[in-house]
Amino acid sequence: MHNVKDFGAKGDGVTKDTGAIQRAIDAGGMVCFPPGVYLSGSLYLKSNGGLFLEPGAVLLASPDKEDYNADDFCVQNSPGSSEHASGAHLLIVLEQENIVLCGGGRIDGNRKSFYGEDGKADCTKGPLRKTDPLTGVHYVAYEKFGRREDISWRPAQMIYICESRNIQIRDLQLDDAPYWTCFLHGCEDVQIRGLRILNDQRGHNTDGIDIDCCRRVNISDCIIDSGDDCITLRGNDRKLKNKRPCEYVTVTNCVLHSCANGIRIGVGDGIIRNAVFSNIVFHHCGTAVNICSNFSTDPARGAEISRISMVNLQMEAMRAFLINCQVRGSTPEEPAKEVRDIHIRQVWGTVWRPCLICGSAGKGMKDIVLEDVELDIETDLTSNDNHLGPWGEFSSPNPECVIYIAHAEGVRLERFKVNWKKTVGGWTYGVLTCNSRNVEKNFVSLGRPDLDVDGSGRPKEKQAQEQSKWRSF
Numbered sequence: 001m002h003n004v005k006d007f008g009a010k011g012d013g014v015t016k017d018t019g020a021i022q023r024a025i026d027a028g029g030m031v032c033f034p035p036g037v038y039l040s041g042s043l044y045l046k047s048n049g050g051l052f053l054e055p056g057a058v059l060l061a062s063p064d065k066e067d068y069n070a071d072d073f074c075v076q077n078s079p080g081s082s083e084h085a086s087g088a089h090l091l092i093v094l095e096q097e098n099i100v101l102c103g104g105g106r107i108d109g110n111r112k113s114f115y116g117e118d119g120k121a122d123c124t125k126g127p128l129r130k131t132d133p134l135t136g137v138h139y140v141a142y143e144k145f146g147r148r149e150d151i152s153w154r155p156a157q158m159i160y161i162c163e164s165r166n167i168q169i170r171d172l173q174l175d176d177a178p179y180w181t182c183f184l185h186g187c188e189d190v191q192i193r194g195l196r197i198l199n200d201q202r203g204h205n206t207d208g209i210d211i212d213c214c215r216r217v218n219i220s221d222c223i224i225d226s227g228d229d230c231i232t233l234r235g236n237d238r239k240l241k242n243k244r245p246c247e248y249v250t251v252t253n254c255v256l257h258s259c260a261n262g263i264r265i266g267v268g269d270g271i272i273r274n275a276v277f278s279n280i281v282f283h284h285c286g287t288a289v290n291i292c293s294n295f296s297t298d299p300a301r302g303a304e305i306s307r308i309s310m311v312n313l314q315m316e317a318m319r320a321f322l323i324n325c326q327v328r329g330s331t332p333e334e335p336a337k338e339v340r341d342i343h344i345r346q347v348w349g350t351v352w353r354p355c356l357i358c359g360s361a362g363k364g365m366k367d368i369v370l371e372d373v374e375l376d377i378e379t380d381l382t383s384n385d386n387h388l389g390p391w392g393e394f395s396s397p398n399p400e401c402v403i404y405i406a407h408a409e410g411v412r413l414e415r416f417k418v419n420w421k422k423t424v425g426g427w428t429y430g431v432l433t434c435n436s437r438n439v440e441k442n443f444v445s446l447g448r449p450d451l452d453v454d455g456s457g458r459p460k461e462k463q464a465q466e467q468s469k470w471r472s473f
Contacts, residue, residue, distance in 0.1 A: 001030045001052065004038065011036025013060065018043065018067060025049065033057035033105060041067025042089060047096040053105025053172065061090045061178075063113030065153050076162050076185065076239045083205050084151045085179045089160035093167070101169045107158065109177035111203055114154035115145050144227075148204045157183035157210075163241060170194050180207040181226070186240040190217040195224070201259045203227035208258075213237045213270055217249045229264040229290075230256040233275055235303035236268025245271035250278075257283040261290040262317065263310075266303055269336075273306045282315035282349070289313070290393060291339060292324045293364070299326070299333035307341045315349035320375060322393055323357045325364040329390025330406050330434075335364030345371035352379050354399050356391055359407035362435055370403075371414040377402070381426030388434060388453065401432035402446050405439055412440045420447050 005011065007027070008020035011034065018041045024031045029049050035056030041064070045051070053059060062068070071079045071087030074094055079087035090109065093099050158177040161167055163186040170193040174181050181197050184190055192209060199206035208224035211217055212234035224230040231251060237243040256262040262285040265272055282288040289310065294302035302325065323342060325335040339359070347370075359365030382397050389406060391399050402418055405411050413431070420427075430446030433439055434453045441450075 001032045002027050003032050003034065005034060009038055011038050011057075013037030013039055015039065016041070016062060016067065018062070030100065033059065033103070040090070042069040043091055045091065045093045045096060045099055048098045050100035050102070050168075051091075052100075052103040053107070055104040057103070057105035059090070059105070059107045061108060061110040061155065061158065063110055068155055074162065076241065077160075078239055080156055080179065080205070083179070084148050085154055085156045085205065088155040089157055090155065091159045093161040093164050095162070096164045098166045099161070099164065099168070101159075102171050104171050106173040106175060108175045109155070109158040109181070111176040111178040111200070111206070114178045115151045115204070143202065144204055145200075145202050151204070154178040156180065159183065161185070161187055163187065165189050167191070172196075173198065176200070177206050178203070179205050180210050182208070183210045183212065184214050184217070185212045186237070186242060186244060187214045188216055190214060192217070192219045193221050195222045197222065197224040197226065199226045201225070201227050207232060208256075210234060211246060211249060212268070213240060213244050213246050214249070215244055215247055219249075219251045219254070221253045223255045225257045227259060229261045230258045230285075231262070232264040232267070233272050234267040235270030235272045237270040238268070243270070245273060247271070247274045249275040251276070251280070252278045254279075255281045255283055256285060258285050260286050262288045262315075264290045264292075265305060265308060266290070266292040267295055268303050269301055271304045273304070273308075275308050277310040277313075279312050280310075280314070282313065282317050285315065285317040287319040287322050287393070288315040288317040288349075289320065289344065290322045291342060292322065292327050292393060293335060293337050293339050294325060295327045299331060299360075300336050302335060302337040304337040305339045305342075308343070310344045311346050313344070313347045313349075315347070315351070317349065317351055319353040319355065320347065320349065320351045321355040321357070321370070323365070323368060324392045325358065325360045327393045329356075329392030329395045330358050331360045331390065334361040335359060338364050338366060340366040342367070343369045343371070345369070345373075347372070348374040350376040350378070352377070353381070354401055355403045356399075357403070357405045357408050357411055358390070358392060362407045365408035367410040368408065369412045369414065370416055371412075373416045374419065375402075375417075376419045376421055377424065377427065378421030380424050399432055400426060401429040401451070402427065402448065403431045404434075405431065405436050406434040408436045408439070410438045411436065413442070413444050415443045416441075417445045418447055
């Protein structure tokens with residue numbers, strides 16, 4: 001194991017140690033960082049090696065643009081131009097194998113050098129303006145560190161691992177990423193364990209762990225605080241040399257906190273399948289579980305999502321489940337890809353918004369099971385009396401029900417219970433079903449009547465209006 005100080009690294013937090021660290025990496029094998037602060041730009045890791053950060057060692061990202069890789073350093077790299085992010089990275093693993101990042105130390109993305117200062121944002125304001133009734137904390141309404149479009153330059157994913165295999169990331173703290181924290185794209189045989197990811201909730205797009213078109217991935221025992229999605233499974237294979245599905249993924253024993261989504265599944269035009277999530281605590285999230293095929297305005301796009309199972313979820317979230325074909329809710333266009341075979345069971349917690357299960361044009365959403373679910377609701381719902389949506393992640397207000405099911409086939413609610421902690425307004429129905437088939441409810445106790453806008457429960461005076469609105473479907 002090579003000691004970076006033997007190659008000239010100072011570790012004083014002032015001297016730029018990029019060259020010394022890279023020389024140690026190029027010498028082959030593992031590279032050790034003794035306690036200290038090592039200021040660095042982009043580093044390129046090599047096969048059969050990695051970084052061992054001892055407790056007390058900090059790898060600190062340089063604040064200077066010239067210390068990072070060019071945006072076009074590889075064909076797979078994609079600058080996040082729409083989110084005002086470059087294509088620069090602190091750690092790069094490109095087409096390598098047998099890489100280990102470990103040791104108990106810390107990797108710091110130095111977000112404050114690119115935008116924002118601690119203590120300057122007013123966390124009581126934001127587009128949602130919601131307050132956690134349990135603690136009084138404004139936990140999904142964080143005002144971001146300034147406007148994203150005012151960021152002159154920032155690096156992209158802090159850790160970028162692309163088309164590589166046999167990757168281990170364990171027992172590290174990852175702090176203050178200026179954009180996504182840890183991104184794996186087109187990789188195989190990945191183990192991520194024991195990470196503490198801490199990003200300010202006011203940061204822009206500061207995802208925790210993004211798994212994109214990767215195969216055979218295990219994530220466990222992680223605690224993640226992020227200003228965007230904590231853990232994502234993606235299917236964006238457009239720029240990969242070797243296209244592959246995102247599949248055979250397990251996520252277990254994690255604690256997730258985000259003003260956005262605890263778990264997001266979707267993005268891209270590829271395939272996401274065969275994933276298992278278990279023993280997850282969602283600590284004050286916007287949406288606990290968000291499964292959505294298409295985040296584009298183009299109806300011809302979308303990821304095929306199938307065979308996803310989740311078990312033993314505990315949550316405090318604005319919304320428990322959002323399972324959609326389209327991020328803006330149901331559309332008259334047929335979805336490009338299906339969302340099917342989703343099984344979620346053993347769930348309990350407190351929520352403030354309805355659960356959504358929405359296909360489009362009568363298609364795209366199939367075989368969804370919610371089983372052994374118990375949710376507490378103790379706040380008013382801002383809704384309207386339009387039973388026809390559309391409702392999705394990017395739409396508002398809310399349907400006036402606990403569960404909204406639209407353009408879906410084969411939805412089963414099994415032992416689903418809601419506890420109303422006090423008299424609350426806006427919640428008119430238990431299950432509101434629209435243009436769906438084979439919706440099965442067994443041992444469901446929601447404390448509200450159901451409404452089927454296909455005809456079994458809607459007011460007669462609204463039938464003509466509703467049929468006109470949905471004629472194109």
